Amino acid sequence: MMIHYRFLLEELRYGGKQVITFVICVALSIATLTALNSFRRDVHGSLIDEARELQGGDIIIHAHQPISDKLQLAVDSLAQQNYLKQQKTFEFYTVVLSEIKDSSLLSSIKAVESAYPFFGTITLTSGLQLGEALEPGTVVVAQEVLDRLDRAIGDRLIIGDVAFTIADVVAFESMRPVSFLSFGPRIFISMTDLDQLGLLGRGSRVEHELLLQLSEPGDAEDITKILSASAVPRVERVETAASARSRVRTFFDNLLFFLSCISILTLMLSGIGMQGSLSAILYQKQKVIAVTKAFGASNRFLLTQYLIMVSFMGAFGSLIGIGLGYTIKRLFPLLLGDLVPQGVGYAFHPADTLEGIVLGILVVTVFTLLPLHRLGTVKPVMIFRHETGAAKRQAAPIITGIICSLFLSLLVIRQIDDVKIGIFFVLGLVLLIATVSLTASACLWLLKRAPLPTLALRQAAKSLYRPGNASRSIIVTLTSAISVLLVIFLLKLNLFATFIESYPENAPNLFCIDIQQDQKDLFQAVVGEEVLLFPVIRARLLSINDQPIDPVQERERKTDNLGREFNLTYRENLLDDEIIIGGNSLFEGTERLPPGVVALSVLDSIAEIGEIELDDRMRFNIQGVEIEAQVTSIRSRTESRLYPFFYFVFEPATLEAAPQTFFSAIHLPRELIPDMITAIVAQLPNVSTINVADVADRFGQLMKRLSVVITFFASFSIMAGCLILISTIFATRLDRIRETVYYKVLGADSNFVLLVLTCEHAMLALFSSIMAVIFAEVAAWLICTTVFNIVYQPHWYVAGLTVVCSIVLVIMIGLTSSFGIIQQRPAVYLRQQNGT
């Protein structure tokens, strides 16, 4: 290969700002991609690949009631044949009290056998094994329990009716890699103590787990199948560690998916930036290229030289990107804090560096192929005709285009890890660019013919229609950049609006669950005022219109699943925050229902998930008794906030006799809540309380953290976007300078020149940002309604602000890029113009 070093050096030197832009764009995209992918690999490594550590066994059997005899027998018989070992655990939330009952804390209690766990690690501060430390009558607690109750090792705690001695402190628990997803700190108790707690029988929501360790882990799938056959459908879940969904995994899957989307957007923007700056470099050099060709340089020679130049810039950018990615990853602890699972490191592995290099090559290739291809279309004749503007665009060579989009699709699919969404992504992008460029052409055409009132405006409009028509590519670039940024912003706003609603002042802030029928009076007495008690009946949905609910399929849903246990209630009236949106009253036309079918009112959110309509039939299993119900109304809630709601409401007559507990929502001044909880639990140990104010706080903090993370990643997109803005406007600066000089020579004063420049940039920005707003709103709406399943708010003021900001920014950049000429005598600039 022939390398012409001087040629290359000159090119790099004269490329100036554009070379820098190119390098930064490469660096930005590589940095976000590598940092994120590295983090993703780490999270996967510790959560997904180490599934057994996370789940505690090869197979996990899970139920909200005692394991059925049939399933237990099946397990026992496999155990006897030495296929597996088993152990039980129980897990539930309850409020524990300090010994003198002066303070309380909602905690996650886990009762374990002495061999717990089969897999994974639990480290105690004493260095002992959990089984050694946990003797009957003692508990092992998380540090948070000691801190919040102000106790120390050796002190006593009260759980249910029983006092326990605190024996040790948990430093690390691989089954619980993050703490932010749970409502209270961990307390381990010994299985032998469980019975005396007196909590299990009385409707407490206990998770029963059977952990299995296989002698041949490879048999996991088969044994799961065998055991599933003996399990009670919908009630008992038998899963391998690898396939078990956990909140932790779901959370990280979603977070990583969202961050991947942002990183892809950064990649797109950087790509546009790369393409733009390379085009600008080639555009500046057009005459030189034409001359070089006229002197006999072959296309191949030029292509080789520019290819080497691009590779050089790409390599340099990738290196910076890898370094930056490394730095970002080092920043993760600061950024993510306790969002990062314990045990996930911040190291940057050789694999990450390698990926950075491969990605660098791919990214640079994808985004430079087209501008480089156009190099071949520069004709020597350009020296003789003083054509301005870019080379007449030939229809982008089809093969090059196809290769680029193919590469791009692969990149996107790999990054988002979802073929369908990846393809939608790329298609959306192509559609965006095509639509924008068509609309841009149409608008420019109209503008050229529009009767504009002043000379400055006319002049601004005409300069948009300069030969070579760089305006269209500026508009496409600006529109893409602005819409991408706006999409991210709108998504963030909508997610947050849905998930952190400021909690209303007077709303109930203490929920009490599992109040027994015979405890109603005592409860009223403890609380001290008349409180509303909602009956709660636990049940499972069996079928909708005789279509059975498939629990396996249901668990795949990102929204609420229909296979879980539901809380039914009965009452005659609507609540204050409910309205009827389907039907006329809660139980309209009950008398017309066939015998054995009862009336049912359904909440709109679950109706949407299950595609349930008025008059649909639904079959429930209420603790062994099946009932058939017909939907007589659909309700909606007027305020979406953290307030108890019931999907399914029946007539009192239907459910009054069913086994039930009561639920109560109380409003108290915040500072009184802890004492009230202590009082309730001291008198009614089986009642679970939820300090909603506290939960809302925790949730708010989590969301703030996430917001920081998202903003951090989005800031790379913003950087790329601004870079594009600046570089595209600077790239076409020469055209504007030329015109400005001519206006001045012909006697225009600075007001006129400023006015033309302002109008020109305002038109560009106005057009681009309006297009961008439309695209962003549509895209964000699509994503919110299809991917996240949340209500979409267009936030028009943000859109308006975007338009205003873009206009101001573009005008500012445009004016600064041509400010020098306004106050100076034009002779110097005149000399630089080749003339037309």
Added chain:
Amino acid sequence: MSDPILRAAHISKHYTIGERRAIVLNDISMQLEAGEFAVISGASGSGKTTLLTVLSGLDKPSNGRVWLDTQDITDFDENRLAPLRNRLIGFVFQAFHLVPSLTSMENIMFPAELNRDPDATEKASQLLHRVGLWEQRHNRPEQLSGGEKQRVAICRALINNPQLVFADEPTGNLDSENSREVVELLLELQQEFNTTLLLATHSSEISDRADRVLSLHDGRLVDNGYRQ
């Protein structure tokens, strides 16, 4: 006798490139009477363009002063020069310098429109007919030949009926046939519009037709006086 339309006193111009200081114009004084056709002649690189830009206010002299129509423009800022450039003077350049986004018609009209002249369209049409470019009125500069471009440039320089036209090697980029035509046109229009014409050239053919020739050599101007 009336005041000179243009007067320069002791102007000099130098450029500093790195350490070196190149003196292009060295203590030049001159004046032009209204209605005359003067030529500045000199070899390429002798400073003709520099002198024209300094005299017309497109550039500032390093020393000395310049008067246009009795106003001392030496220290005028750009906004004070703007109306002078628009109404008092016109320019014709070697490299044409037409606004690329405008058609020939629009290029010619532009100075009149800046001047808010209600007859801009009419005047431009007349000029286009006059120079035989009516057919090409909708062509943009890239769609015109060199000779056509220069004719459009001449019309543009004259549309506001300026008292003084500066022409910097107007035939420098043209072949001999087109050169002759453009010079003829310039001279005819100079007569018709009764303007003063200061033209820089290195061609003796054009100098021969001037009322007066000033030759530029080593940064100094030698006045060869009026031709009889």
